[in-house]
Amino acid sequence: VTLVEEVLEAIERYNLLKRKEKVILAVSGGPDSVAMLFLFLRIKEIFNLKLVCVHFNHGLRKEADEDEKFVKDLCSSLDIKFVSEKKNVKEFFKGDSLEQTARILRYDFFLKIANSLKIKKISLAHTKDDVIETVLMRIIRGTGIQGLRGILPLSKIKGKIFIRPLIEIEKKRILDWLKKEKISYQIDTTNFEDKFFRNKIRLNVLPLLEKLNPNIKDTLFNLARISSWNHNFITQIAQKELSKIKRGEGENFLIIDLEKIKDLHPFLLLQVLRLAIEEVKGNTRRLDWRHFESILKILQKKRSYLNLPGLIIEIREKKLILKSLQGVNFRYL
């Protein structure tokens, strides 16, 4: 099977593309995103696509401007519309993680361009290796089934659809293909996300696990896939349940009828709470297992109050009230 065929299979399996779509390609200039660009050129005719290439210059490394110029020149030689933006990430960085700040600014840029060009789909060049590393990072740092999904082939953020057509392709395969096709790219240094931790995973953890199971990459990828199915199914059930137990909601609050959740399976209850928090706060980031345990504890009480990251939970008159503490939710994954 050729690489193009494999990408087409993934596109079909996860329903990533429709005919006659406009697609924004996020190209850093590194091997994965350059391969994605050239692979899109191969399948452009099949789907009758319109392509726009975007590049976000984080201004973090000395090669940053070179990378931008490389992608710009590449697009002009391929006759593809190119849009870029430069932002010095360090200026926006407020003691949180630099990687997280960079990611937020980058996704903001992607969404801004998508909105201004009225394009719904944004394609990112994450590979199977990225999924596997993410799954391992999550296992080590702590995660539930939701986190075990790793990186999804398709995700929705603020009305836009992010697709990842290389999600089933190993990085090594991409590098071999680029070499065979004589396609040049920039050295992969933009990859500063969680650099220390991810490098440890790639250079120490994965090689050790590979000795115990030479097939470890497929093994972890399958775990991510089954976790996705599991999470998707559970969420569907929890969503139905949440709509039954809601007693009211507004811009940044939600009220749950305590009487109606008494007999729920504890796992379902947890999932319903997760969805309720996502509705109120936009996400469940910075909430971990212990936070959920403390919610379960106050459910027993008649009157109680709990301060969680970005969220207040109150028990009053047989009602569970969730209130968001932030006006705008600013973080994407």
Add this chain to the structure above:
Amino acid sequence: VTLVEEVLEAIERYNLLKRKEKVILAVSGGPDSVAMLFLFLRIKEIFNLKLVCVHFNHGLRKEADEDEKFVKDLCSSLDIKFVSEKKNVKEFFKGDSLEQTARILRYDFFLKIANSLKIKKISLAHTKDDVIETVLMRIIRGTGIQGLRGILPLSKIKGKIFIRPLIEIEKKRILDWLKKEKISYQIDTTNFEDKFFRNKIRLNVLPLLEKLNPNIKDTLFNLARISSWNHNFITQIAQKELSKIKRGEGENFLIIDLEKIKDLHPFLLLQVLRLAIEEVKGNTRRLDWRHFESILKILQKKRSYLNLPGLIIEIREKKLILKSLQGVNFRYL
């Protein structure tokens, strides 16, 4: 919190003991099981328990008879009924794994004694470390959510209940306690189960992960716990669904109405198939992800036939027929 208190907490949390119960304690003579024996002596009065100590001599190591004598003498000094059996595991070993053979013979012995003494509960000395190592082994070798549960605090096999009251205690804590209490035990060499693999996990993988997350043991233990909840909930739903779609069943076969499973969520379908196979075959061992994928594939066909480990699956006249290939199911976990 003292060790005894922590064990009592786990007993309450997982509902492991009732008052006035008879309990069989499986004691190898190693630190964990000797600690379990002494801990049971401390809580004996609280629950008004009757204790019987059993020891299975695998005859695999030169110290095997010494271990048996040690436990026998210990029980006689503590005035506890003692039952042992010696079997040369190697004689029963047929090219399958020696560890697996030993486990089967050992559990057979426990069940035999439980039946003959009319005792329902058998207590095993698995620790938190065993859970964590098992979870890691499963992740590395490949697993779904079911396998991520690790070792359960309570499991039912052939009408008997196996409990594991030390499941939340770290091994180090047990060793410290034994030292403080001046309790002697045999060196822990009976632990030959999956020895090579488990040792790699303990000596190489865990220390590496501990560098990345000093809290890795709690992290993995929490993953096991949330996976248990998840699996328990999913199984409950799948069980209801299976009873709706069954068209017939017998000693070693089961018939499912294909029309009724068409619209099931693919994940639920997979879980229903898992339960159906467990009913027919006694377990889903030796079946992996690819086997389930091949079942999903033939569901599309009008007529088909699939040979799986220990099981035949047939599609005929809008029916899915599952047939067991083995007369007796012999394996426990």
